[in-house]
Amino acid sequence: MKIDPKNPANLSAQIATEIRDKIIAGRLIVDERLPSEAELADQFNVSRPTVREALKRLAAQSLIRTQRGASGGAFVNRISFQEAYAQQITTSTLLLSMNDVSFETACEARFALERSCATLSAKRRSADHLAAMRAEIHRQSQPGLTDEAFCASDVAFHRALVDGADNPVLSYQLAGAVEAMQPLMNMITFSARDRERIIALHEHIADATEAQDGAAVFDGLTALEVETQTLAAGVFAQRAAQH
Amino acid sequence: MKIDPKNPANLSAQIATEIRDKIIAGRLIVDERLPSEAELADQFNVSRPTVREALKRLAAQSLIRTQRGASGGAFVNRISFQEAYAQQITTSTLLLSMNDVSFETACEARFALERSCATLSAKRRSADHLAAMRAEIHRQSQPGLTDEAFCASDVAFHRALVDGADNPVLSYQLAGAVEAMQPLMNMITFSARDRERIIALHEHIADATEAQDGAAVFDGLTALEVETQTLAAGVFAQRAAQH
DNA sequence: GCAAATTTAATGTCAGACATTTAGACTTTT
DNA sequence: AAAAGTCTAAATGTCTGACATTAAATTTGC
Numbered sequence: 385m386k387i388d389p390k391n392p393a394n395l396s397a398q399i400a401t402e403i404r405d406k407i408i409a410g411r412l413i414v415d416e417r418l419p420s421e422a423e424l425a426d427q428f429n430v431s432r433p434t435v436r437e438a439l440k441r442l443a444a445q446s447l448i449r450t451q452r453g454a455s456g457g458a459f460v461n462r463i464s465f466q467e468a469y470a471q472q473i474t475t476s477t478l479l480l481s482m483n484d485v486s487f488e489t490a491c492e493a494r495f496a497l498e499r500s501c502a503t504l505s506a507k508r509r510s511a512d513h514l515a516a517m518r519a520e521i522h523r524q525s526q527p528g529l530t531d532e533a534f535c536a537s538d539v540a541f542h543r544a545l546v547d548g549a550d551n552p553v554l555s556y557q558l559a560g561a562v563e564a565m566q567p568l569m570n571m572i573t574f575s576a577r578d579r580e581r582i583i584a585l586h587e588h589i590a591d592a593t594e595a596q597d598g599a600a601v602f603d604g605l606t607a608l609e610v611e612t613q614t615l616a617a618g619v620f621a622q623r624a625a626q627h
Numbered sequence: 628m629k630i631d632p633k634n635p636a637n638l639s640a641q642i643a644t645e646i647r648d649k650i651i652a653g654r655l656i657v658d659e660r661l662p663s664e665a666e667l668a669d670q671f672n673v674s675r676p677t678v679r680e681a682l683k684r685l686a687a688q689s690l691i692r693t694q695r696g697a698s699g700g701a702f703v704n705r706i707s708f709q710e711a712y713a714q715q716i717t718t719s720t721l722l723l724s725m726n727d728v729s730f731e732t733a734c735e736a737r738f739a740l741e742r743s744c745a746t747l748s749a750k751r752r753s754a755d756h757l758a759a760m761r762a763e764i765h766r767q768s769q770p771g772l773t774d775e776a777f778c779a780s781d782v783a784f785h786r787a788l789v790d791g792a793d794n795p796v797l798s799y800q801l802a803g804a805v806e807a808m809q810p811l812m813n814m815i816t817f818s819a820r821d822r823e824r825i826i827a828l829h830e831h832i833a834d835a836t837e838a839q840d841g842a843a844v845f846d847g848l849t850a851l852e853v854e855t856q857t858l859a860a861g862v863f864a865q866r867a868a869q870h
Numbered sequence: 871g872c873a874a875a876t877t878t879a880a881t882g883t884c885a886g887a888c889a890t891t892t893a894g895a896c897t898t899t900t
Numbered sequence: 901a902a903a904a905g906t907c908t909a910a911a912t913g914t915c916t917g918a919c920a921t922t923a924a925a926t927t928t929g930c
């Protein structure tokens with residue numbers, strides 16, 4: 385094995401990288417069992433705790449799963465779309481919050497990406513997707529809805545639109561973009577009139593989707609982006625003036 | 628702490644989740660130092676190895692970094708775009724390779740997403756981005772280039788295009804989509820005539836970007852998608868016929 | 871007052887042990 | 901002979917205690 389015993393201050397990371405590379409290169413295939421921790425410790429000439437730390441690193445990335453008991457062990461894990469979603473959302477959210485990404489930049493990226501679904505969603509959306517979109521619009525127009533609940537429903541609306549494209553890869557890539565925006569959106573307080581305008585645009589988008597008019601969906605999303613950016617700019621300007 | 632001592636078979640995962648949630652919720656801020664491993668072990672009523680396994684899980688996701696020596700310890704890490712790129716690419720690549728995603732689906736998603744940069748890239752691209760695109764086109768027309776090198780250059784070309792949009796969030800989200808396609812593209816062997824057609828489309832896209840004609844970039848990408856899908860369909864049909 | 875040596879606090883690693891889980895083999899009973 | 905229960909072994913999960921290594925802080929020497 386290519387573990388460097390001269391640099392004994394990173395062994396678990398080295399071992400994790402070694403195994404990860406094997407998985408990526410396809411030299412360890414899905415559901416294949418890794419050697420037991422004791423055997424790995426032997427192979428790499430390290431102690432079992434060190435091997436375990438390496439395995440925990442891989443488990444954190446959903447690359448392996450472990451099973452206890454006889455004939456248990458560590459197995460190469462088939463990453464599900466759901467797990468990948470969750471990881472992507474966590475990473476995206478933290479990336480935005482920790483790097484002072486401006487609302488403007490994030491919003492621009494989010495709508496640019498979402499527009500890429502417009503044509504496909506208009507063409508392929510099922511009745512279920514349409515119903516989900518309509519249901520969220522209805523929820524959004526309920527009085528007494530908190531800003532957070534409004535934002536959550538907004539996310540659900542857009543995810544239904546994205547899922548309408550019926551392309552799991554597209555849904556996965558967009559999950560991060562759409563969900564990671566939520567904490568930023570939550571910084572905004574919406575007036576009743578703001579909500580009305582957003583809901584009207586959502587209705588426009590839902591109608592266009594129902595009519596399978598991709599260009600209209602595209603334009604609706606652009607209008608929604610302009611509306612959102614204007615609204616946010618107003619809120620931030622007002623907040624800045626108070627300080 | 629909310630660690631469940633009744634279920635003593637997942638302690639390190641529970642502790643990792645606990646700390647991760649604190650970071651996500653902003654209750655632990657960037658560069659803040661966590662308690663030492665011994666103190667954490669005390670707080671959670673577990674042993675140090677268990678705490679260490681939890682910390683390694685977090686380190687694997689770049690949520691913390693550790694430093695040795697006096698006044699060392701685990702610190703909340705500011706996730707850089709570069710780290711996030713790398714993670715996204717790993718996850719996306721494995722997701723595609725492990726879930727039998729068809730070339731068609733992945734290709735459709737990739738070009739749909741990339742088209743979302745067309746307008747912005749055409750508007751904002753710098754001379755550097757243009758030069759990078761031209762350089763890759765030149766490399767692609769070199770004779771004797773292996774298929775792998777051709778694909779790598781293709782990825783570099785598209786990343787230059789994406790980076791031209793000058794939106795780090797967009798670049799980050801697209802990195803996964805573009806790079807994860809590479810292993811799938813590598814399954815294809817390109818004839819000289821295939822390469823010519825692709826290079827011609829790349830030149831068309833570069834010209835449109837230089838002319839800041841967003842619609843032409845958009846159409847160029849669509850043409851490239853059609854070309855790629857046709858090419859791949861031919862290769863796969865031929866391969867199927869041989870078996 | 872500054873430079874070198876020492877101390878100290880922290881992570882990184884190791885060794886060995888026990889606890890717990892689980893599949894499979896074995897035994898017993900019906 | 902089949903079904904039920906029991907036992908065993910192999911593996912992960914955890915604990916204890918120790919030592920190695922690193923690097924900042926402190927003390928000492930001049």
